[in-house]
Amino acid sequence: MEATIGHNSAADEPATKLAKEELKSLIERVERLEEEKKAMSADIRDVYAEAKGKSFDVKAMRQIVRLRAEDPEKRADREAILETYMHALGML
Template identity: 40%
Template structure:
């Protein structure tokens, strides 16, 4: 093996790894968009059935918080 192929192989591995990270990130971005669309659909369905979506969002925000924070 001569020394000229080593940097090329190293570069190829690094480029492949970088591409994998980027593709993984892009897939996650797409999944995040899909989930946001599904959340909008759920809120639209709830609104269509007569629920107040502003109140629902407030309840969801409160449920995310720690019980100690809510008591304060």
């Protein structure tokens, strides 16, 4: 017995078929995007491996990438708080 979406009346069959096709299309798009994401992740790993091979500090590079992606205003606020805490602890 086949599972259906919606009601089981004959009038709903075209709508059910469209819903199934739409669902299948959405699932396939997600699957393609997941594959692209895997490929991108592998490419990013390769770039970091190349950087490491050229004696760059990958940990620092990752941090810089995160900082550059962050909103400049929010980053400035966070850094100000960090500096205040470090000063309070005698670290500066």
